[in-house]
Amino acid sequence: MIPPSPRIKRPPPERSGPIRNPMAPRAQGHAESGSPRDPISAAGAAVCGVLENGVRTAYAVIDEYMRRGQNAARATYQDFNKRGAMNQDRPNFGGPYTNNPWGPMSMMMEQFMMAMRMWNQAMSSFMPGAFPQAGMYPAPFSEPATPSVAVKVSSVSPVEVELTLYPGPDFAGLCCDPLRAEAFAAPPMEPATIEREQGGVRLAVKVGAAQAKGRYHALVRRETDRSVAGELVVTVS
């Protein structure tokens, strides 16, 4: 039987509480003795990790700031959602504009709200001091409304297609670079085609049966000057 060894004891830490400030060890005042520290050795100690400590402190500050903001938002949201028992009986107003926590509203209500919104926008243009609304009376530099997009996918595998068109003066004459695999080696997919049609564009994506699973990315360009007009992401799963 092995005799028990004497228990190892560490000396108690000099500090009496947790170090919450990452700069604290370096920031310990030495000047209580009244004598200035050797500036050369002080500078040498400071150089080691000054940059890293500064960045660490900055991240601690911004993380704490963001955390408090998120908590405030969460508390506000919860207060909003707990305003009484009647809450359960409220109609389901919601949707993309109202961001309402009570869930989606019915299709009929959504259509009614959309019609009211359009009517409100139209009427506000005739009010004293009002400005013409974007899309209704296009200003000289205003952009046209984003076109509607129809998507046709030919694939034996499940595919998710994400097309982003940047704001710009014209969506006519678009073409697409070859879709290249992101972060893994695979042959590129054949380019998607984008054709202009009434009131929008039609996007066609063909995925071969042997195409490797993963995320593919391509830039959408204007045929006239090859400038970038958007991005296309195709995820094969």
Add this chain to the structure above:
Amino acid sequence: MPDGTLVSAVLREYGDATRRLLFQYLPAAEPRRYLYDLVADYPRRGGRRFRPSLCIATARAFGAPMELALRTAVSIEMIHNAMLIHDDVEDESEQRRGQPTMHVAQGVPIAINVGDALSLLAMRPLLDNRSFLGPDISLRILEETERMARESAEGQAFELGWRRDNVTNVSEADYLLMVLKKTCWLGTIHPSRMGTLIGSRGTIDLDRCIRLGFFLGAAFQIQDDLLNLDGDPQAYGKELGGDIREGKRTLMLIHLLQEATAGERDRVFAMLGQARDSRSHEDVVWVHERMDFYGSIDYARQVAHGLAGAAQYEFEQLYGSLPESRDKRFLASLPAWVIERN
């Protein structure tokens, strides 16, 4: 094109476009002598126009035409100048962009009124946004502007309070929080958020811009504080050593107070507790010399470099996937530029 040249070219191009439109928003009406001529004074003095350029470049990096971001950029520049007028009163500063500050030239009451008027005039381009961006995005920009103004006022309150009460235990974290609110929100976070909002048509979570704006703005502020000590007097445009004379809690001062002897700290505290006019030139020179002795200036420079590196990292996280463009290169060059400028 070298990064510095690219940054200068973009700042000039977008700054000039902002300046041209900004003057169209300043009324040519009476009372000129006491108000509208003075409202144009600070914008006419120049400046880098970093903030509006950041807004425009961010929107353009997403593919938006400059015109869509221009009114918001004008508003940002007007609010910036309005805040400068009030800051100069609060800080009792004597020079701005190489000339006497507004309150030194015109008196405090008129200067405050000019700052108020410029803040209100900055709302008009935001209202005009409705014709270009539609009501939803325009309303969000107004809401964002209200938040930015509130954050800036809170940051300024920290700094003014510390000075009034001669607070001596300000930590680096306290300083960075103050800079986040006072400098970064108007200087970098808000322009970056507005450019992203306009460029993405509101499809991107704007809180993702806060980190990049914070690191970029904090590096910018520390570099500004360093230039206040050791900058080129002609290029800097403000009195050198003015921050020490005004009792500002800079990173260098915080470091000095950590490193100094008890006797030296007492002398600094006593100086900070005096009225601004009572602080002598010898006091300022002595504090500057002690900062040199304890490496406080090198220390702050290293922290600024670290924050610029963090900004570069956050830039890649946020905008790395945007298509290559001149505006994206401009944005990518800013972290290095803010710590190399003079």
